[in-house]
Amino acid sequence: MQSLTGLEGCDFNETERAAENTCGLVHSCGFHARNCICSELRAAFNADLPKGVNRFALASGQEIEPETLPNSPVIGVLTGSVGIVAHLSDGRRTITGLFFPGDYINLASLNRQLNGAITALAPSAVQVMEQPVFENLLRLSSLTRDHFMDQMNSLLFQLLDHSNDLAKKTPIERIAAFLFELKNRTLPRKSTQFNTVAIPFGRRDIADYLGLQPETVSRGFTTLTTEGVINLPEADLVTIQDVHRLRQIANGGRPRKRGV
Amino acid sequence: MQSLTGLEGCDFNETERAAENTCGLVHSCGFHARNCICSELRAAFNADLPKGVNRFALASGQEIEPETLPNSPVIGVLTGSVGIVAHLSDGRRTITGLFFPGDYINLASLNRQLNGAITALAPSAVQVMEQPVFENLLRLSSLTRDHFMDQMNSLLFQLLDHSNDLAKKTPIERIAAFLFELKNRTLPRKSTQFNTVAIPFGRRDIADYLGLQPETVSRGFTTLTTEGVINLPEADLVTIQDVHRLRQIANGGRPRKRGV
DNA sequence: CGCGCGCTTGAGCCCATTCAATCACTGTGG
DNA sequence: CCACAGTGATTGAATGGGCTCAAGCGCGCG
Structure with a gap:
């Protein structure tokens, strides 16, 4: 994980960024698009950043190879813009997916793996939740479950629209x-x-x-x-x-x- | 819903089709890609086809307008191929999503709607689960929850790959x-x-x-x-x-x- | 058979790509 | 302060490839 620069606490300016969040909390959970689940996270684990949840600041262009992450985590975007960047064998480059604050990338998939590297397209901050923690959260909070289902479906429809754009x-x-x-x-x-x-x-x-x-x-x-x-x-x-x-x-x- | 032809029971040949299912059950649940959840459905509702779950046969080219369905249901593909077909204002046609037996389309989304019509690209059979039934099933069966999460994520990665295809x-x-x-x-x-x-x-x-x-x-x-x-x-x-x-x-x- | 439909093949033409040059802006060092 | 390089956006010219239009072909069906 040499490409990741761990943060001592959070060295990106939280108060400044907080204005960009719907939830307005200083410690944003990264899942604040519609419903904020910060309080759920806190209630479930009695901490804003429980064990197994870490935040990272990414410089523009910095990549995260999915394989290098432990426990196929869920990655939430806090600030900036994150893309999934795939390359063809002759170097052609594609951004297959686009993620903004409030979106998340779930790397837990039993049957299929993600093609491409998670890349910061601008200075960004992400929150990495290890899979066990995430599953616990889902189990404990039905609000979070609903929010995630919705968020996932929303992303899916978004991708369908994007396919429409690209195709014709x-x-x-x-x-x-x-x-x-x-x-x-x-x-x-x-x-x-x-x-x-x-x-x-x-x-x-x-x-x-x-x-x-x-x-x-x-x-x-x-x-x-x-x-x-x-x-x-x-x-x-x-x-x-x-x-x-x-x-x-x-x-x-x-x-x-x-x-x- | 005039475009839907209701089935008296199931008039597509189930025994013949069952061979195509991983689960092999005669009454396929339509969610049989990896794990079969037929038994979960049965256990939860004490019936193979509970109230609020209906099956339809679709002729090639037949469409389902999402808006015409009640309770923003979940649609599972049993047999055939189903696509989401979108049209641009000047008639250009795009198939934004492709669904095969075992895939499902979740029309429940609070913030975003599906663009395009669900269309049978070949003679197909689908299973329509009304949202409340689906939610009940999710609540009652953790196996189903896991399966759905996985299925959804899988579909998402699939779409990302497809974007890669279309883009470059x-x-x-x-x-x-x-x-x-x-x-x-x-x-x-x-x-x-x-x-x-x-x-x-x-x-x-x-x-x-x-x-x-x-x-x-x-x-x-x-x-x-x-x-x-x-x-x-x-x-x-x-x-x-x-x-x-x-x-x-x-x-x-x-x-x-x-x-x- | 004739008809319709879908797949294949052919010819010509836009238009997005490719290659290349210019411009705008930034930061660095002399 | 200017010179300079480096980066990214813009503009220009030429090419080629996928689209458009159109014809030919194979097959099932009434």
């Missing part, structure tokens, strides 16, 4: 859909406006997530900008000018060949 | 990967040989699942055939001649541009 959408449509995905999945920062989406990582990662080349992503953004659908004051900040049109595009409003 | 693989690579997916996910029929894969639906559906055009799929199959990697004695039957090479291809061994 044109580059611009994919980008439009991606913006909505970000809007839905990431919590809006207080400082930003309504229709503003912060893009949490670079063009290359966007491209690898959308099945495109970085250049194509760049071109897509400029096209959407010149058409007045979006604005990008900075490379990692998008303001949506015409939500209706953008939604139209995301839903197939920009086919390859204009219908004859 | 060339058509031929996708087809190769698809063959392995079929090989892994569908139970081999007794009558067939070792390295034989039965393709359970047509080119169009394959194309919509792999994000290609039917013509491209066809071309891909012929290319693989002429290269001696596979044989296709019939349009829906593939025998793998060179497993090693096919795996190589599925893993990125056929880039767009041969390395200069």
Whole structure:
């Protein structure tokens, strides 16, 4: 586990980050998308960070090889963005899954293993729960059970939608859909406006997530900008000018060949 | 629910189909991929088909609109192949998810809804469990809980792999990967040989699942055939001649541009 | 048989990729 | 303070591959 830098306590700024959490607790459990289960964790184990639960700060680009983790744990994302990065034999890179604060990755699977490395796409913090602890928590708290089922199902539907994007959408449509995905999945920062989406990582990662080349992503953004659908004051900040049109595009409003 | 044809009992040939199930029971629960939970269902409710659990036969192409089902049920696939079919505004068609006997689709999600229609890609049979019944079953049987968690996680990893296929693989690579997916996910029929894969639906559906055009799929199959990697004695039957090479291809061994 | 349907094969054309250059920005050291 | 390299985003030009349109073929069915 040399790639993991253990934290003495938590050296990422918790109070600053707490604002990003729905639950608002300083000691976030990482599972705070809808229902916060911090209190459940505390009630079950009488501690905010019981034995078998550890937190790590990950630098941008830092990887966790699933095989190196003990007890096939559950990994919760606290802050930042985490992706599952797979490589083909000739080096092509794909981000198959995207995880934001509140999402979790369950590495416990009897019959199937995860392809790819868990990679921080931006400075991130994760919480690693060893499988026995996790199972205990599930057994003790029905609220947690429900939350997890829901969260898992939600992620599943998300992936189905993403498959839809990758399968038949044109580059611009994919980008439009991606913006909505970000809007839905990431919590809006207080400082930003309504229709503003912060893009949490670079063009290359966007491209690898959308099945495109970085250049194509760049071109897509400029096209959407010149058409007045979006604005990008900075490379990692998008303001949506015409939500209706953008939604139209995301839903197939920009086919390859204009219908004859 | 006019699109559903209710069954008086079960008019699909159970004894014939039972051979396809791991559990081998005549009354298959539809959740028999690894562990059979038929006995759990029976123990919990004292019946093979408790109230709130119904079976339906679906003709090829027949759809179930998720919205028309009561109590956001859990749907288990008993026989055949079921897909989630989504359409873009201009008619482009995508099969975002693929479900085989033993898989299930959980429509209970508080925060997110399923995009697309549940569609039988071949003559199929499904089991619809209303949510309350399902929850009861989960509550009563820890074995079922474990099985479901595992099944869900497995499906999730499957989808991640599929995203990898769609994002960066060339058509031929996708087809190769698809063959392995079929090989892994569908139970081999007794009558067939070792390295034989039965393709359970047509080119169009394959194309919509792999994000290609039917013509491209066809071309891909012929290319693989002429290269001696596979044989296709019939349009829906593939025998793998060179497993090693096919795996190589599925893993990125056929880039767009041969390395200069 | 004729018809329909689905799979296969062929020809031409967009358009995303590829290769390459430029630009914007950051941090480092002289 | 500027020069410099390094990184990432953007823009440009040319290519090739998958899509589109279309025809041919094989098979089951009325």
